[in-house]
Amino acid sequence: MTSAPSPVTAPPAAPALRASRVSIPWRSLIMVGALVVIWIVFSLTTDGTFLRPRNLSLLARQTSVTAILAVGMVLVIVAGQIDLSVGALAGLMGGLAAISYMNRQWPLGVAFLAVLVGGSVLGAAQGSLVAYLKIPPFIVTLGGMLLFQGALLGITGGITVSPSRPFLYVGQAYVPLWLGWLVMGSMAAALIASGVRRGGTVLWSRVGFAALVLAFTAVMNAYEGIPVPVLLLLGLAAFFSGVAHHTRFGRHLYAIGGNREAAFYSGISIEKHIIGVFTLMGFLSAVAGIVLTARVGAATSDAGRIMELDAIAAAVIGGTSLLGGQGTVWGALLGALVMASLDNGMSLMNTEAFWQPIIKGSILVAAVAVDMAGRRTRG
Amino acid sequence: MPLLELRDITKDFPGVRALDGVSFTLEKGEIHALCGENGAGKSTLIKTLCGVNPWGTYGGEILLDGAPVRFQSLRDAEHHGIALIAQELALVPELSVMENLALGREPVRGGLIRWDVVRKDAETALELVGLDVDPGRAIKELGIGQQQLVEIGKALAKKARILVLDEPTAALTESDTARLMRLLAELRASGVSLIYISHRLEEVFQIADRVTVLRDGRSVGGAPVREMTTEKVIAMMVGREVGTLYPRPPHKPGVSLLKVENWTVEDPLVPGRQVLRNVSLEVREREIVGLGGLMGAGRTALVSSLFGAARSRVTGTLSLHGGPARKPFASPPEAIAAGLALVSEDRKRYGLVLDASVSENLTLASLLRFVRGFLVDDRKREEQAREEAGALNIRASALGAAVRQLSGGNQQKVVLGKWLLTKPKVLFLDEPTRGVDVGAKAEIHRLIAELAEAGLGVVLVSSDLPELLGMSHRVLVLSLGAATAELSASEATPEAVMTAATMKV
Numbered sequence: 001m002t003s004a005p006s007p008v009t010a011p012p013a014a015p016a017l018r019a020s021r022v023s024i025p026w027r028s029l030i031m032v033g034a035l036v037v038i039w040i041v042f043s044l045t046t047d048g049t050f051l052r053p054r055n056l057s058l059l060a061r062q063t064s065v066t067a068i069l070a071v072g073m074v075l076v077i078v079a080g081q082i083d084l085s086v087g088a089l090a091g092l093m094g095g096l097a098a099i100s101y102m103n104r105q106w107p108l109g110v111a112f113l114a115v116l117v118g119g120s121v122l123g124a125a126q127g128s129l130v131a132y133l134k135i136p137p138f139i140v141t142l143g144g145m146l147l148f149q150g151a152l153l154g155i156t157g158g159i160t161v162s163p164s165r166p167f168l169y170v171g172q173a174y175v176p177l178w179l180g181w182l183v184m185g186s187m188a189a190a191l192i193a194s195g196v197r198r199g200g201t202v203l204w205s206r207v208g209f210a211a212l213v214l215a216f217t218a219v220m221n222a223y224e225g226i227p228v229p230v231l232l233l234l235g236l237a238a239f240f241s242g243v244a245h246h247t248r249f250g251r252h253l254y255a256i257g258g259n260r261e262a263a264f265y266s267g268i269s270i271e272k273h274i275i276g277v278f279t280l281m282g283f284l285s286a287v288a289g290i291v292l293t294a295r296v297g298a299a300t301s302d303a304g305r306i307m308e309l310d311a312i313a314a315a316v317i318g319g320t321s322l323l324g325g326q327g328t329v330w331g332a333l334l335g336a337l338v339m340a341s342l343d344n345g346m347s348l349m350n351t352e353a354f355w356q357p358i359i360k361g362s363i364l365v366a367a368v369a370v371d372m373a374g375r376r377t378r379g
Numbered sequence: 380m381p382l383l384e385l386r387d388i389t390k391d392f393p394g395v396r397a398l399d400g401v402s403f404t405l406e407k408g409e410i411h412a413l414c415g416e417n418g419a420g421k422s423t424l425i426k427t428l429c430g431v432n433p434w435g436t437y438g439g440e441i442l443l444d445g446a447p448v449r450f451q452s453l454r455d456a457e458h459h460g461i462a463l464i465a466q467e468l469a470l471v472p473e474l475s476v477m478e479n480l481a482l483g484r485e486p487v488r489g490g491l492i493r494w495d496v497v498r499k500d501a502e503t504a505l506e507l508v509g510l511d512v513d514p515g516r517a518i519k520e521l522g523i524g525q526q527q528l529v530e531i532g533k534a535l536a537k538k539a540r541i542l543v544l545d546e547p548t549a550a551l552t553e554s555d556t557a558r559l560m561r562l563l564a565e566l567r568a569s570g571v572s573l574i575y576i577s578h579r580l581e582e583v584f585q586i587a588d589r590v591t592v593l594r595d596g597r598s599v600g601g602a603p604v605r606e607m608t609t610e611k612v613i614a615m616m617v618g619r620e621v622g623t624l625y626p627r628p629p630h631k632p633g634v635s636l637l638k639v640e641n642w643t644v645e646d647p648l649v650p651g652r653q654v655l656r657n658v659s660l661e662v663r664e665r666e667i668v669g670l671g672g673l674m675g676a677g678r679t680a681l682v683s684s685l686f687g688a689a690r691s692r693v694t695g696t697l698s699l700h701g702g703p704a705r706k707p708f709a710s711p712p713e714a715i716a717a718g719l720a721l722v723s724e725d726r727k728r729y730g731l732v733l734d735a736s737v738s739e740n741l742t743l744a745s746l747l748r749f750v751r752g753f754l755v756d757d758r759k760r761e762e763q764a765r766e767e768a769g770a771l772n773i774r775a776s777a778l779g780a781a782v783r784q785l786s787g788g789n790q791q792k793v794v795l796g797k798w799l800l801t802k803p804k805v806l807f808l809d810e811p812t813r814g815v816d817v818g819a820k821a822e823i824h825r826l827i828a829e830l831a832e833a834g835l836g837v838v839l840v841s842s843d844l845p846e847l848l849g850m851s852h853r854v855l856v857l858s859l860g861a862a863t864a865e866l867s868a869s870e871a872t873p874e875a876v877m878t879a880a881t882m883k884v
Contacts, residue, residue: 246491251474257481258471265469266483266533267454325473 027319030370031334038338041165042345048347053222059344060220064229065090065292067336069311070318071240072284074332075314078244079277080324081137084308085126086285091304092152093119094289098161098299108166112190116286123282145308153301161299170232171294174225183231184217229291235294236287241329253277257324313360314339315368338363380445382407382572383541389425390437397423397436400598405541410563410573411503412583412604415593416616416720416816421576422466424593425543429463430456454483462539464530466546470518477501477514480533504532508562522675524555531562540564543574546814548582553674553877554841560586561608578816580609581845614819625849626828630868632852633664635701636836637719637805640694644677644684654680655860662805662836667827669851671876672838676857678840679724687714687720715744718804722794722811730794732780738764738778740793745800767796772822788819795826805836824850844873858882
């Protein structure tokens with residue numbers, strides 16, 4: 001017995017270890033690969049128009065609203081929840097901001113702040129229903145969606161409100177070229193610096209990301225500059241990615257989604273975290289609503305419709321598991337970019353509108369199918 | 380003065396008194412075992428102790444170092460140095476070992492987690508429990524024995540002076556269990572006090588200093604272990620004397636029911652690697668064949684691949700009833716049609732639809748027999764279910780009750796009954812008594828014996844060595860995917876099985 005190999009000490013599991021280390025970038029590589037393929041196809045079918053700076057700038061702006069929602073949606077899904085109300089809430093908050101600014105003459109800052117607070121409160125309210133009354137989030141937010149849609153119709157009376165210029169900056173302005181270079185340049189520098197500190201393969205991936213950041217800036221600046229909503233999105237994504245990976249709140253969301261019992265027995269308050277994540281989602285819905293209204297230049301009575309589905313699709317295409325416990329903010333951003341690329345490319349090709357949802361739906365299912373197949377073979 | 384004293388604890392659930400004036404003490408540096416059948420109130424008692432049932436929801440008093448304490452939450456209890464290692468492993472599979480160790484108490488600076496500290500703490504904790512793995516590895520890549528050690532490391536990292544372990548060995552192999560026992564003894568020597576809940580009485584007698592037995596929410600007595608015997612404890616638990624624990628029927632093998640040759644199974648996760656190599660096995664009428672081996676030896680892979688449930692390539696031949704050799708079954712329905720049945724290891728995951736009724740579960744695998752035209756004949760189905768439940772002595776208040784509400788032992792009997800209704804010739808039982816209380820365990824053993832006597836061939840996988848040896852006519856031992864010994868009942872001593880199970884091939 002004593003000479004027997006104890007199965008508790010590290011088993012000869014080197015292959016499993018190696019497999020796990022390789023599998024993580026592999027999945028993201030598939031996503032990036034799919035995006036590259038989509039872009040190549042569109043640049044061929046549009047004689048290169050797709051890849052012009054002008055169109056890429058438009059694409060980035062088109063991505064922003066869905067992506068802002070997707071950033072929050074990742075956290076919601078990671079915690080094992082779902083939020084179907086985000087599109088309607090964004091529409092309602094965008095409408096409220098426009099009305100209080102234009103019709104009620106509130107100062108712009110006050111209008112924005114009020115909406116951000118309002119969105120957070122509504123998110124918290126939905127979260128409380130889920131956490132304390134144990135109503136399934138699907139139902140709570142389905143009800144929320146209908147409620148917000150109705151409220152939006154009520155406050156606009158079906159009439160479109162068009163905010164004036166300062167409001168529109170949030171969605172339509174560009175960051176001055178020098179400022180874009182300054183912000184993104186320092187971000188690239190920070191990436192490389194952190195890579196140097198960690199060394200090894202991390203360095204090369206950080207250098208790669210830095211190059212990507214600079215290339216992005218160059219392309220955007222080749223047109224009018226980095227669009228304000230896109231910079232806002234990147235800021236939010238960086239912030240919430242940090243929250244997800246380096247704060248207790250974020251890690252606890254992963255724990256709750258990964259094994260709720262384990263989280264409970266580790267002394268984590270599941271209720272507080274659920275309310276917290278829905279509050280964040282409400283806040284981000286309000287941000288998305290403001291950006292949406294500003295980008296389109298109008299608050300319509302059906303703004304934000306089915307955006308929740310785009311956001312969920314973006315998160316899932318980006319590798320978020322609907323079972324909870326897995327997903328990244330940057331992945332969701334990539335997912336949102338895939339969805340927006342399809343919309344943008346097909347519009348450029350003058351494809352009839354009915355094709356867009358058909359293609360998007362197919363891509364969504366295919367993405368998850370590929371992911372599941374990959375999980376089966378790699379464990 | 381005892382370190383911990385529970386005085387007159389009473390706890391009511393709607394309609395049920397789960398605890399009725401239970402008192403319990405724990406001295407510093409002792410291991411105090413808590414025994415009792417499922418539903419006796421052990422879990423409720425420790426949940427009350429650990430703050431899961433907060434103060435105000437129970438009657439009585441908890442004294443720590445002689446002073447009354449009122450825990451509002453699990454975390455509250457942890458602050459007082461009481462840590463619970465729950466029955467279901469409380470680990471997050473996707474997160475790394477070090478994150479799991481730090482979960483709920485991550486060190487932060489400026490709102491950000493200090494990963495360097497997390498890693499260093501993890502290394503300390505892993506060394507403490509003697510586990511040599513990279514703290515950055517995901518929990519799901521670890522074996523279940525390793526995960527159990529991570530759990531204990533996690534509790535120790537909370538600076539616990541009282542450790543409550545609820546069925547810590549339920550899923551462990553003999554050697555992992557032995558290792559855990561050593562660790563617990565070391566912890567006791569270093570002054571930690573432990574409350575130890577286990578169905579395995581041999582463990583209790585091996586490790587504990589004192590034992591307290593609960594029955595129907597009351598304490599029916601406690602004494603130092605040296606004044607107790609297994610028979611006494613069992614009698615206290617069930618409130619009656621239990622006959623011989625292992626009613627193995629006489630060995631009168633009939634015709635060959637299943638003959639397996641050169642059975643080889645690939646690892647579904649690592650193509651090319653084999654989890655079983657050239658294993659041969661024969662089961663005859665009226666015969667119970669035990670499968671011994673450590674966790675990961677390939678026992679479960681063998682029975683599930685024979686049942687057509689492998690998710691990887693299987694080669695080899697099997698013949699039924701002395702018929703011609705044929706290729707492996709491609710799916711469970713084929714195997715069921717050929718007269719095989721598998722009671723799987725994890726009944727909650729593979730064996731039961733928890734929210735469906737007892738009778739629905741019982742008739743799930745044999746539903747086709749109750750179909751007339753396009754419709755299920757519910758009356759016939761109820762009738763069959765009632766008959767089977769009666770034969771199995773399933774104590775369900777009504778057949779309509781959801782299986783979720785049943786005790787572990789009764790759930791296991793439902794799974795067995797489900798398969799018996801398919802009228803199998805060969806029955807595979809994978810850990811049939813895991814997490815089952817002593818009374819139900821004896822009933823399941825009796826049932827296995829009856830089935831074998833009635834002519835079935837039984838293949839029994841069990842990590843409970845006395846059970847394996849006590850029930851089997853022959854024991855086939857696997858080690859790292861190969862058969863290392865085939866022992867007759869008289870040859871199969873614990874030492875012989877463990878030697879073969881740890882053999883390298």
